[in-house]
Amino acid sequence: MLLPAGTNERISHFYYGRWLQMEHMEHVHGSYDFMLVVFSYVVAVVASYTVLDLVGRISTSRGRSRWLWLSFGAVAMGMGIWSMHFVGMLAFSLPVPVAYDLKLVVLSVLAAMVGSFIALFVVGQPHITLRRLFVSGVFLAIGICTMHYTGMAAMMVGITYDPFYFALSVLIALAASFAALWLSLYFRQGGSGGEGWKKAGSGLVMGAAVVGMHYTGMAAAQFHLDAQAAAANGVVLDQKWLAYFIAGGTLFTLGLSLFGIFISNRFSRKDSEIEAKAHEIYFMNQELRMLNENLEQLVKERTAQLEKAHDEAIKANMIKSQFLANMSHELRTPLNAIIGYSEMLIEEAEELSEPMFAEDLGKIRKAGNHLLSLINDILDISKIEAGKMDIFYETCDLAGLTQDVVTTVKPLVEKGGNRFEIRSAAGEMTTDVTKLRQILINLLSNAGKFTQGGTVGFDVYPLTKNHVPGYGFRVRDTGIGMTPEQIEKLFQPFSQADSSTTRKYGGTGLGLAISERFCSLMGGDIEVDSELGSGSTFTCWLPATPPGHVPAADKTADERAKPENTHPASILLIDDEPFNHQLMQRYLAKEGWTLAFATSGPEGLQLAKKLRPEVICLDILMPSMDGWSVLSAIKSDPELQDTPVVIWSMTSAGSSVMRSAPPNF
Amino acid sequence: MHTILLVEDNEMNRDMLSRRLSRSGYRVVMAEDGRRGVDLALEERPDVILMDLSLPVLDGWEATRLLKSSPETRHIPVIALTAHAMAGDQEKAYEAGCDDFDTKPVVMARLLDKINAALANRNE
Numbered sequence: 202m203l204l205p206a207g208t209n210e211r212i213s214h215f216y217y218g219r220w221l222q223m224e225h226m227e228h229v230h231g232s233y234d235f236m237l238v239v240f241s242y243v244v245a246v247v248a249s250y251t252v253l254d255l256v257g258r259i260s261t262s263r264g265r266s267r268w269l270w271l272s273f274g275a276v277a278m279g280m281g282i283w284s285m286h287f288v289g290m291l292a293f294s295l296p297v298p299v300a301y302d303l304k305l306v307v308l309s310v311l312a313a314m315v316g317s318f319i320a321l322f323v324v325g326q327p328h329i330t331l332r333r334l335f336v337s338g339v340f341l342a343i344g345i346c347t348m349h350y351t352g353m354a355a356m357m358v359g360i361t362y363d364p365f366y367f368a369l370s371v372l373i374a375l376a377a378s379f380a381a382l383w384l385s386l387y388f389r390q391g392g393s394g395g396e397g398w399k400k401a402g403s404g405l406v407m408g409a410a411v412v413g414m415h416y417t418g419m420a421a422a423q424f425h426l427d428a429q430a431a432a433a434n435g436v437v438l439d440q441k442w443l444a445y446f447i448a449g450g451t452l453f454t455l456g457l458s459l460f461g462i463f464i465s466n467r468f469s470r471k472d473s474e475i476e477a478k479a480h481e482i483y484f485m486n487q488e489l490r491m492l493n494e495n496l497e498q499l500v501k502e503r504t505a506q507l508e509k510a511h512d513e514a515i516k517a518n519m520i521k522s523q524f525l526a527n528m529s530h531e532l533r534t535p536l537n538a539i540i541g542y543s544e545m546l547i548e549e550a551e552e553l554s555e556p557m558f559a560e561d562l563g564k565i566r567k568a569g570n571h572l573l574s575l576i577n578d579i580l581d582i583s584k585i586e587a588g589k590m591d592i593f594y595e596t597c598d599l600a601g602l603t604q605d606v607v608t609t610v611k612p613l614v615e616k617g618g619n620r621f622e623i624r625s626a627a628g629e630m631t632t633d634v635t636k637l638r639q640i641l642i643n644l645l646s647n648a649g650k651f652t653q654g655g656t657v658g659f660d661v662y663p664l665t666k667n668h669v670p671g672y673g674f675r676v677r678d679t680g681i682g683m684t685p686e687q688i689e690k691l692f693q694p695f696s697q698a699d700s701s702t703t704r705k706y707g708g709t710g711l712g713l714a715i716s717e718r719f720c721s722l723m724g725g726d727i728e729v730d731s732e733l734g735s736g737s738t739f740t741c742w743l744p745a746t747p748p749g750h751v752p753a754a755d756k757t758a759d760e761r762a763k764p765e766n767t768h769p770a771s772i773l774l775i776d777d778e779p780f781n782h783q784l785m786q787r788y789l790a791k792e793g794w795t796l797a798f799a800t801s802g803p804e805g806l807q808l809a810k811k812l813r814p815e816v817i818c819l820d821i822l823m824p825s826m827d828g829w830s831v832l833s834a835i836k837s838d839p840e841l842q843d844t845p846v847v848i849w850s851m852t853s854a855g856s857s858v859m860r861s862a863p864p865n866f
Numbered sequence: 867m868h869t870i871l872l873v874e875d876n877e878m879n880r881d882m883l884s885r886r887l888s889r890s891g892y893r894v895v896m897a898e899d900g901r902r903g904v905d906l907a908l909e910e911r912p913d914v915i916l917m918d919l920s921l922p923v924l925d926g927w928e929a930t931r932l933l934k935s936s937p938e939t940r941h942i943p944v945i946a947l948t949a950h951a952m953a954g955d956q957e958k959a960y961e962a963g964c965d966d967f968d969t970k971p972v973v974m975a976r977l978l979d980k981i982n983a984a985l986a987n988r989n990e
Contacts, residue, residue, distance in 0.1 A: 534876060537971035541882040544974065548889065573971060591956065829961035 231424060237292030240448045241285045241415070246408030247455045248281020252317075253384055253400055253407070254462050259325035261469070267325070274321045277458040279314030282345055282411060284451035286313075286352050289415045291444030295358065295424055305355035309348045316344010324382045334382055341378035345411070346371055349418050359425035366421030370414050377410030522587035529580040536576065540569040578711040582694050585718045592722055594747055597634045599672065600627050603661055606641045614649035614657045619678075625661040630672055630745045632723055637674075637743065640716040640727075644676040644739045647712065652680030655736070670745045671725065677738040683731040691729060692717040716741070724748040749816070749845040773797045773814035775805030775831060777823045785818065802826030806834055809841055817846045868985060869893045871912035873903035873929065874947070875921050883916075883972065890978060900924030904932050907939050914984050916977075919948040919959065927962040934963035943984035947972065 255274035262270050286309075323337035349370070353360055384403040543566040550558040584590045603625040614621045641659075648657045657678045664673035683691070694714040717727050725743035772794050774785050782798045789796055797812050799805035802823055809817055817835065821828030828848060835841045870892045874880040877898075884894040895910050897903035901924040907915060915933070919926035926946060933939040945966040946959040959967050965987070966980050 533971060534879070538876075538878040538882055540971050541879070541886065545882060545886050545889070827961075829957060833957065833961065 231293045231295045234292045234294060234444070237288055237444045237448070238416075240444070241288040241292060242408055242412045244281060244288055244408075244448055244451055244455075245285040245411040245415075246404050247452060247459075248278060248285060249381060249407030249411065250400060250404030251281060251455050251459055251462070252278045252321075252381060253403060254459065256321065256324055256382070256386070258462055258465065259321060271318065271321055271325060273458065273461075275314050275318035277455060278317035278321070279310065279344070279348075280451055281455055282317070283310045283313040283348055283352070284447050285408075285411060286349055286415055288444050288448045288451075289412070289419065290352060290356070291447070293419060300357040302355045302357060305351055309351035309355060312351055313344055313348035316341055316347065320344065320378065320382065324386065329386055334379070334386065338375060338379040338382050341382065342371070342375040345374045345378065345414065346418075349374075349415060353418070353422060356424075361423045361425065363421040363423070366417055370418035370421060373410060373414035373417055377407060377414055380410060381407045519587055522583035522589075525579055525583035526587070529576045529583070532576050533573065536569055536573055540566055540573065543569060578715060581715045582711050582718070585715065585722070590718075590722060592633045592636065592747075594631050594633055596629055596631045597637075598629055599661055600625055602634060602638065602641075603659070606638055606645065607659065609638075610642055610645040610649065613646045617649060617652055618654040619649060619652050620656045622656060622658040624659070626663055626672070628663065628672070628745075630743065631747060632743055633719075636719040636723065640719055640741055641674055641676070643712040643716045644674075644741065648676050648678035648680065648737070648739075652678040652736070655679030664742055666742055666744075671743050672745060674741040674743075675738060676741075677736065679736040682733045682736050683729075684733050688729055688731055692727075771795045771797060771812055771814040772816045772818060773799065773805065773809055773812060774818045775799045775802065775823075775828075776818070776820035777801060778820070781820070802828075802831040802834075805831055806838075806841075809835065809844070810838075813840075814844065817841075817844055819846055819848050821848060867891065867893050868913040869895060869910060870981070871895050871897065871903065871907055871910060871915045873897045873900065873906075873915065873921065873926065874918045875899060876918075879970070886974060890974075892981075898922075900926060900929035903929050904939075907933055907942060908936075911939075912942060913988070914981050915942055915944045916981075917944050917946050917964065919946055919955070927958055930959075930962040930964055941988065943988055945977075945980055945984060 252274065255270065255277070259267060259270045259274060287306075320337040320341035323333050323340065326333060381403075384400075384407070543562045547559050547562045547566065550556075550562060581590070603623065607621075607623055611621060645657065645659060655678060658676070660673070660675040660677075662673050662675075664671055692714050694711055713727075720727050720741055720743065723743055724747050725741065728740045728742070729737065730740075731737035772785075772789060774782060774796060776782060776785075776798070777800050786796055797808055797814060799808045803826060805817070805819070808814075819828045819831055823831075832846055832848065835844065835846060870887055872880060872884055872887070872894055874883065874896070875898050880896055880898065884896055887894045895906055895912060897906045898921075900921045903915070903917065903921070904924070906912075917926045917930055921929065924932075926948070930944050930946070933942065933944060943965040944963065945968060946962075946964040947968050947970055948955055948959070956967050965984060968977055968980055
């Protein structure tokens with residue numbers, strides 16, 4: 202195991218030790234330089250400390266830096282051990298100058314380094330088992346011993362060894378190696394701040410062990426001056442100064458390495474701090490992301506819930522409206538008979554001169570009509586709410602309309618002893634006349650109902666609102682008036698001012714709600730101004746031409762209603778008659794409209810989808826697919842259903858009445 | 867004397883309306899479902915047809931479509947009568963080929979106006 206000295210002669214010396222005492226050899230005793238012995242101990246301590254530090258360093262590094270640290274550690278440790286040894290050797294002075302075999306000196310240094318390398322490699326593994334610790338300890342001990350005895354062999358002096366001390370030195374080397382590695386492991390596991398003095402203490406112990414091994418090994422040796430010494434061709438060194446030089450250099454090197462470790466530890470602590478912070482940030486990010494996802498999920502769920510609730514509410518309202526419509530229908534059928542038979546009987550009673558019968562039958566008819574109007578109101582409001590209220594636009598003469606309405610409500614208004622004042626402007630407008638009439642009759646009969654011995658006024662006058670020309674229909678009375686709270690609920694369905702109003706004045710409380718909705722369906726509105734006790738004023742405003750409606754039937758109405766700044770817009774004309782295309786082109790191109798033409802229903806539908814015109818003009822009488830079919834196709838297409846459609850209806854000859862489906866058709 | 871074909875499934879309404887129309891000077895023939903209405907139209911060749919829309923066997927829209935597709939009855943004006951006044955009813959009536967539309971309960975004066983207008987149109 203031990204690398205023996207170079208010659209057979211030396212081996213024999215080795216075997217027989219000092220007890221053989223060969224005759225031709227001079228037995229010599231050396232002496233130690235005390236300072237150098239101390240120095241060697243210091244070197245051993247520093248080297249031990251360095252190794253203890255290094256092992257932790259190696260185990261935490263990875264990849265290339267691990268190998269660098271490993272090599273660096275092996276060199277530092279090998280150098281430290283070796284220099285301790287060499288300084289120890291130099292501290293030992295023989296009475297004669299001793300020459301050294303340089304090759305063996307270098308070999309001893311390498312042995313120390315290789316041993317250190319292997320030991321560090323094994324102990325620097327991430328997981329240390331007892332076996333590994335043992336193996337690495339053995340390697341370190343082998344390295345140290347090899348180094349020591351190779352170094353001894355480098356002395357060109359005859360040496361014999363005492364087997365007992367030799368064995369002891371090997372044991373000490375082993376024990377020291379185990380101790381060093383175990384301690385390093387111990388510091389690696391628990392080692393952090395505050396353990397510095399422990400490490401230093403361990404360094405001291407380790408140093409002592411190494412030094413102990415060395416001097417035990419020295420004690421095992423006996424030196425003989427033989428012929429070889431004299432014939433030495435080795436290098437004779439000035440021992441003392443060389444020793445100081447080597448020890449100083451080694452200490453300096455070790456100091457540097459310790460400093461390096463210290464710096465790198467500082468950096469790695471910074472690194473690990475940064476890493477820890479990065480980790481923390483990562484986790485916080487993760488948490489935030491989870492929270493965010495959670496939130497998104499929550500929002501999604503809530504939105505879905507709301508959408509569902511919304512859909513359900515709409516559906517429920519539709520069902521309600523459908524129910525009301527069906528109910529109204531079922532109620533109207535028997536009512537139809539009641540009113541019809543009573544009317545018929547009135548006529549017969551009058552013919553038979555039975556005034557008593559006629560009067561009573563009149564009461565039945567009146568009650569029937571009242572019931573009918575209530576049912577109609579319910580039907581209207583449910584149609585509006587179900588979005589199924591049709592609007593039929595036509596051009597009407599305001600004076601005629603006013604006259605018509607006044608004739609209807611006059612008896613109602615004048616019944617309470619009221620004065621009826623009417624002022625109407627002349628003119629024409631395009632609107633749903635039936636609905637406008639219903640609104641006006643409703644407002645006027647309300648005014649009459651809530652006014653006793655006062656005045657009811659009805660004014661029709663041009664009124665422009667938001668730059669849209671139109672007409673105002675004002676109904677004012679000097680009746681009971683309303684409180685602001687009552688006005689607030691005025692247009693809500695089924696809410697009369699209060700329940701006593703219902704008892705006293707009758708009605709469903711739907712009239713105003715219907716009027717207001719009709720108005721907005723036709724692009725207008727109703728305003729209320731009222732004071733409790735002094736009367737109310739309702740002003741209904743409607744545009745002269747409904748929004749999205751192109752008046753083209755009547756040339757004068759066309760020109761009157763067309764706003765000055767009409768934007769060029771696209772109109773799709775669906776008409777099988779080419780002559781009509783030319784006619785429309787001539788009329789509308791002048792006004793700045795761009796026109797597209799289709800000669801059949803299917804072609805028109807195709808073009809409508811492609812061009813998305815602002816308005817579609819539709820002819821009714823067409824071969825293959827008539828205008829009504831085209832209209833229902835347009836209205837059932839979600840892409841096109843909002844496009845206003847103007848229909849040329851030639852059903853009543855003479856006057857060309859325009860019918861248009863409003864956007865909410 | 868003009869002949870009016872009244873297609874109406876409700877017995878009371880049919881009786882009441884037919885009597886009132888008779889009083890107004892028309893000859894009234896009656897059918898209680900769409901199929902019978904189409905048959906009677908071919909038999910009697912009325913001057914005007916009053917067509918209820920919700921009818922058994924064959925509904926008013928279908929009956930009107932049949933009448934309007936036949937060269938023998940195409941020219942007879944059809945006035946749709948319905949208690950439904952929901953959106954689309956009127957459109958559907960015109961789509962089926964009805965010439966005019968009135969809602970029930972009938973207002974006698976209004977209905978007579980419409981009948982007269984239809985007769986006048988037909989005569990032109």
